[in-house]
Amino acid sequence: MATDPELLSLKVDYKWNPMLPWPFQIRRVKHETEDTFTIELQPLGALEEFAYQPGQFNMLYVYGVGEIPISISGDPANPRVLVHTTRAVGTVTKAMDKMKRGDILGIRGPYGTPWPIDQANGSDVVFVAGGIGLAPLRPALYEVVAHRELYGKVVLLYGTRTPLDVLFRQELENWRARFDLEIYVTVDRAMTGWRGNVGVVTNLIPRAPFDPRNTMAFVCGPEIMMRFTAMELHKRGVDNEHIFVSMERNMKCAIGLCGHCQFGSVFVCKDGPVFRYSEIKEMLVKWEI
Amino acid sequence: MEDLKNILAEHPFFSGLNEEYFALIVGCASNMRIDAGKIIHREGEEANHFYLIRSGKVTLQMMTPNKGPLIIETLTEGDILGWSWLVPPYTWHFDAKALDLTRMIALDGKCLRTKCENDHHLGYELLKRFADIMMKRLESTRLQLMDIYGDRP
Amino acid sequence: MVGIHLKTLIFERSELDHLVETLKRRDYKVIGPLLRGGAIVYDEITNTSSLPIGWTDERSNGKYRLKNRDDAVVFDWTVGPQSWKRFLFPPIQKIFATHKRPKGIDLPNTKKQPVQETVPAKYAFLGVRPCDLHAIAVQDKVFLGGPYRDPVYERKRSGNFIIAVNCRQAGGTCFCASMGTGPKATSGFDIALTEVLEGKRHYFIVEVGTELGGEVLKSLKCLKATDENLAALKEICEKTTQQMGRSLDTTNLKSILYQNSEHPRWESTASRCLTCANCTMVCPTCFCATIEDVTDLSGKQAERMRKWDSCFTLDFSYIHGGSVRASTKARYRQWVTHKLASWVDQFGTLGCVGCGRCITWCPVGIDITEEVRTIRENQS
Structure with a gap:
């Protein structure tokens, strides 16, 4: 087997070496819940803007500590501010949690496939989020809300652990106040005083106001939650081809070269993280794939 | 009564039930209105009804000695509340409270379970429908138990 | 060229x-x-x-x-x-x-x-x-x-x-x-x-x-x-x-491996496999690498290193909460299935060139040709 001469003829533009991070400065760190925070960044140096599509992620580098993938949670209409929301659970996120305004982070990205919002033109849009899974969906929500006239009903079903774990509370309240958005929140457990729903997010699907025959569903959360959500959406009549999920696997390079994020034959970093449910449905039930 | 009959007929819980049984069930049904904050039943009380929620929201809750009442689940429009009337010793295992103004159709379980004993075919039809509800609740409970949003999923 | x-x-x-x-x-x-x-x-x-x-x-x-x-x-x-x-x-x-x-x-x-x-x-x-x-x-x-x-x-x-x-x-x-x-x-x-x-x-x-x-x-x-x-x-x-004493029949191999992801052979080979990663280190096509960020003792200088990694390590598939491929069976299956099946989907070619290094340097002598033959001849 000879290598295609084409492969060896091109020269890399080292300015865009995909393994080198770009400096970004922290504008604000906001604590959303006990363990979750949102970090707002602005590009420094050579970059002025940072354009991305909803659902994409970046690799975030904390000086000397390490680099991790985090999805973008900001408004894609504002490329001058880069927003990430994450839980402080690992070495890098815990270090990030301690950072302050003015500190520098390294950013590589944006990477991965976006939520195919354009495919939802003219149909109802259902977002189903579980826990921190609301963060990668938020840019898509912003975009849909910004072009509200392009869609039918727009519904967000959001499940999380307890009322204290509800993310973006103010924003959810603003959206709920609109007449053209349907926002339902449920928690796994609550003490009295919580006036919302208690139960798993899949319980919200049978009664949510959308037309299953004309719906695009974007689902993000723990893998188990996404599996059960997709099944419930399908039971309601949504075509598996119209359901999109965002997968998580170990990512080190984010450009399909390090091999870590393989999920069957796909690389989650470059073929995903957003996948059409019908395309990965079989793999989702294989053990340890 | 005609109104009640129509509501029940449209509910998926009763779909496929033959007319004779359906008429019998309609005979055991009555409308109910519970104000927000009112208790529907308490743990340990005799369970003689089940309810079809037409509107509003009901919480199933349990008293914990040091944390106050813990909400197990909320039920809303279209949900069926209660299956303790079906299984001895016919007592409620949780408190049920109307969170909002709630309208329900109450079905007389005491009457129905006697009829089920006498007519096992009716018993099977009802049990099949409750088994489906129980399965869904059990599945939800398992998902909740996994604590998938927690620190160590 | x-x-x-x-x-x-x-x-x-x-x-x-x-x-x-x-x-x-x-x-x-x-x-x-x-x-x-x-x-x-x-x-x-x-x-x-x-x-x-x-x-x-x-x-x-x-x-x-x-x-x-x-x-x-x-x-x-x-x-x-x-x-x-x-x-x-x-x-x-x-x-x-x-x-x-x-x-x-x-x-x-x-x-x-x-x-x-x-x-x-x-x-x-x-x-x-x-x-x-x-x-x-x-x-x-x-x-x-x-x-x-x-x-x-x-x-x-x-x-x-x-x-x-x-x-x-x-x-x-x-x-x-x-x-x-x-x-x-x-x-x-x-x-x-x-x-x-x-x-x-x-x-x-x-x-x-x-x-x-x-x-x-x-x-x-x-x-x-x-x-x-x-x-x-x-x-x-x-x-x-x-x-040449050994051979590997590649006919229809991709679908055979995909269809036999739960073949008992994976489990029995896993009982011998030490997950030592030798096969991946000697393999001339294995390309997995990890990224390590390190600092010197003063903290004034930091470096990013890329190092060969192996799908046989537990860390390889770690996501928050645990490793995706926790069992030896899953890791051995991943390696073989990647080489001989998913590689084709990913790069349009097999990931194995028949050099035999993985057999030579396997401390327990696991032979990829024998594994494939066993699965091929006893498909589940």
């Missing part, structure tokens, strides 16, 4: 030194086989005296030994524990260094001007086996064929001069013939040598693969190959093919 110029020449054994000298004169860093630590490894050579003359290797499941043959054959060994990937895709590679300043940190992209990269030495690889030629072509697809090209690989791979050597004998764990990757090189080289020892005469049959190959040969005393030379070449390659 444009087209294949199958011009066939011969040169005498003594000309091999001139070949090395010519390449050095042309600013190549010549990498060739060396005897080191009881194995044949690849490193920089300055002349042919350091080549493993008269040595051969014995390979079987979990076993590798060198043996002296008491003759002057230069290339009578097959493959050692290393492959050429260590030069194109180094085991440890610095990606960048950064410094802490009183205010902030110096990241490579801080300045508006791109970082100037130094031009590395051009490599000339002497003694590339046909299986390893294919392995290089496989890694070319991995590192250069996707939406993102690996800049390190690209730099190190560009301008290579490749001297392939056809195999005079099959190693005990070789199965290239069944993979269609050997024992004769057909493409991907600048020149390909076949070593011939006939009584006292010691010469090389040379096939020219590229114009550059032909040009380099102009500095050497070459003769046009005769029909007898060509017959000798054919005979050598046929003999090697016949010698």
Whole structure:
């Protein structure tokens, strides 16, 4: 087997070496819940803007500590501010949690496939989020809300652990106040005083106001939650081809070269993280794939 | 009564039930209105009804000695509340409270379970429908138990 | 590497030194086989005296030994524990260094001007086996064929001069013939040598693969190959093919492996597998790497290193909460299924070239050809 001469003829533009991070400065760190925070960044140096599509992620580098993938949670209409929301659970996120305004982070990205919002033109849009899974969906929500006239009903079903774990509370309240958005929140457990729903997010699907025959569903959360959500959406009549999920696997390079994020034959970093449910449905039930 | 009959007929819980049984069930049904904050039943009380929620929201809750009442689940429009009337010793295992103004159709379980004993075919039809509800609740409970949003999923 | 110029020449054994000298004169860093630590490894050579003359290797499941043959054959060994990937895709590679300043940190992209990269030495690889030629072509697809090209690989791979050597004998764990990757090189080289020892005469049959190959040969005393030379070449390659004791049937293999992801064989092999990762380290196509960010003790300087990684480690598939492939079974299945099935979906080629290194350096002697045969013959 000879290598295609084409492969060896091109020269890399080292300015865009995909393994080198770009400096970004922290504008604000906001604590959303006990363990979750949102970090707002602005590009420094050579970059002025940072354009991305909803659902994409970046690799975030904390000086000397390490680099991790985090999805973008900001408004894609504002490329001058880069927003990430994450839980402080690992070495890098815990270090990030301690950072302050003015500190520098390294950013590589944006990477991965976006939520195919354009495919939802003219149909109802259902977002189903579980826990921190609301963060990668938020840019898509912003975009849909910004072009509200392009869609039918727009519904967000959001499940999380307890009322204290509800993310973006103010924003959810603003959206709920609109007449053209349907926002339902449920928690796994609550003490009295919580006036919302208690139960798993899949319980919200049978009664949510959308037309299953004309719906695009974007689902993000723990893998188990996404599996059960997709099944419930399908039971309601949504075509598996119209359901999109965002997968998580170990990512080190984010450009399909390090091999870590393989999920069957796909690389989650470059073929995903957003996948059409019908395309990965079989793999989702294989053990340890 | 005609109104009640129509509501029940449209509910998926009763779909496929033959007319004779359906008429019998309609005979055991009555409308109910519970104000927000009112208790529907308490743990340990005799369970003689089940309810079809037409509107509003009901919480199933349990008293914990040091944390106050813990909400197990909320039920809303279209949900069926209660299956303790079906299984001895016919007592409620949780408190049920109307969170909002709630309208329900109450079905007389005491009457129905006697009829089920006498007519096992009716018993099977009802049990099949409750088994489906129980399965869904059990599945939800398992998902909740996994604590998938927690620190160590 | 444009087209294949199958011009066939011969040169005498003594000309091999001139070949090395010519390449050095042309600013190549010549990498060739060396005897080191009881194995044949690849490193920089300055002349042919350091080549493993008269040595051969014995390979079987979990076993590798060198043996002296008491003759002057230069290339009578097959493959050692290393492959050429260590030069194109180094085991440890610095990606960048950064410094802490009183205010902030110096990241490579801080300045508006791109970082100037130094031009590395051009490599000339002497003694590339046909299986390893294919392995290089496989890694070319991995590192250069996707939406993102690996800049390190690209730099190190560009301008290579490749001297392939056809195999005079099959190693005990070789199965290239069944993979269609050997024992004769057909493409991907600048020149390909076949070593011939006939009584006292010691010469090389040379096939020219590229114009550059032909040009380099102009500095050497070459003769046009005769029909007898060509017959000798054919005979050598046929003999090697016949010698090969192992084979791997690739017919319909992708779907067989996908459909047998729960085959009991995975479990039983997992009970032997030590998850030591040897197979992935010696494999000439395995490309997985991890990224490590480190600082010096003062914390003033930080570096990012890329290091070879293996799908056999527990950490490899770690996501928050635990590893996706926690069991040995899952990890062994991942490796084999990747090599022989998902690789095809990802890169349009198999990830195995039949070099047999994974069999030789498996401490418990697990044989990928035997594993595949067992699954193929007992499909669930």
